[in-house]
Amino acid sequence: MSIRFFTREAFRSISRNAVPSFAALASVLVTLLVLGVFIPIVQATTGAANDVRGQVIVNVYMKSDATAADAQRVRTQLTAIDGVKSVQYVSKGTSYAQERRKNPAAYDLLGSNPLPDTLRVTPKNPDNALALVSAIQPQTPGGGRTTIDPSIDSVGSSKDNTDKILTATRVVKLTTGLLAALLIIASVLLISNTIRLSVFSRRREIQVMKLVGATDGFIRWPFVLEAVILGALGAILAILLLGVMKVALVDPLVNDFALLSAPSTISFGLLVAVLLAAGIAVSAIGSAISMRRFLQV
């Protein structure tokens, strides 16, 4: 039978079953609206957490008598260590100039430059920062610590701070991830349950169709098409509302809040596509699955 027939059937049953249809549409609309707000929030939060984690570095301080050649040698050694992303050399003079700019009065009092040459080691994975510290300062058999090069004075292992940053960002990422997963599960359940209810309220109709000799496909397609139409309508309404919210609320604030302008958030076009696809797919699959039971007779 033709698609035209199925479409006509689908639209007829939407208009004749206005209340269940509206319920299905509303559940798609509401859940996608919440998802549409929540997905960028999760991404911005995760992005911010990653930014913070990206700032975890290991400072390797050279002895005050170390030469530029020493620094170069140590740098090569550090770069060779597994898990090191990059090593940046900051000379005494550069450090002094930087610090002095922050606090000129204090550095004027000092008179001379007390700062050592520094190598800033960025780990590939922030979680490995502490392991990296141990790699640069291997343990001696006696229990103390030595360094991989005699010209290294100490390693800036602000263990507490690194730990705090890593734990805090991990908790933030986990929480938002978990919330997102729960929200997606809740949305799928809500939409598919509403669709199930509307199929269930018409199980007698399905039975009658079977009795007059309708094939499973002939019964199923109008129902699935109906769910697709409702899912798409709900998604489009949700997207329109999200668009209004974006233009009215988010866009004016982008320049003032770093979180909103985080480059890692999903583009609006992709978000629209994801929501539309999700709305349609969940309703259609929910409808096809809940019909299966009634088609068995």
Next chain:
Amino acid sequence: MAATEKELRLRDSQLAQRKDAAAASERPGDPANAIECRGVTKRYDSSKAGLSGTTFTIRRGEFVFLVGPTGSGKSTLMRLLIKELEPDQGRILVAGRDLGDLTHKQLPFYRRNLGVVFQDFKLLPDRTVYENVAYALQVTGSSRADIREKVPDILRLTGLATKLHHYPDQLSGGEQQRVSIARAFVNAPPLLLADEPTGNLDPETSIGIMQLLYRINRTGTTVLVATHDSAMVDRMRRRVLELAEGVIVRDELDGQYAPTDMSTAEFGALLREPSPEPQRVAKKPDAGDDFDEAFRD
């Protein structure tokens, strides 16, 4: 030793009987028989209601009543015939084809050759009279022109020409049953099954429905009507199968039939006459339960 010999002979004869029965159930179906039931048994878990070893044959073009009190297995037989249920034992052949051989895929096509009428009409509530009847044709992939030609015809035949665009809830019970008969007959099926078609209707309306079924039978369609209204059945003087607790207790002989070339009006008049005495195959002893005993002098 004589006893042993006797036992052996008994066992031989039992074996022979069983072989006969097996041969009978494997006999190929005769397409001249509209319905053939061979030792059909169906039991439900909780109660006795069902069929036990029912065997009968209905020839093409017959008008047969199936009577019996509630729980005697009438509806079970009907549901077996539309293959909503599967028999536990035995075979059911419709037009020479074994229903047990039908796959789930073939089932809709089998049902298209079957007109089915129920006590509760089973109309699609969100469709008009016209659309309800048209649905049975749409299911078979009929063209629009075909539908536009056949549906008004059949609705005129059933006396519903003025109610085309009414919805089922705007019709009386008798009218709804006419719609359901029109839907059952619009495909011109060779077999029409009616399960308590007059169960919800008053006597005069019931006669109208029976007349309609008779008219359909006169076109050559085999009609099987299950009913508990045995008074009307006895007046109609057609073949009667009576079920009691899943066993056939009455199968009235051909000689008892009224002439088959009656007009519908004559048939209606027959229905309004007083009924002759039914002839049961084996009269069951009038058991009379404790309740009856209590009222006996």
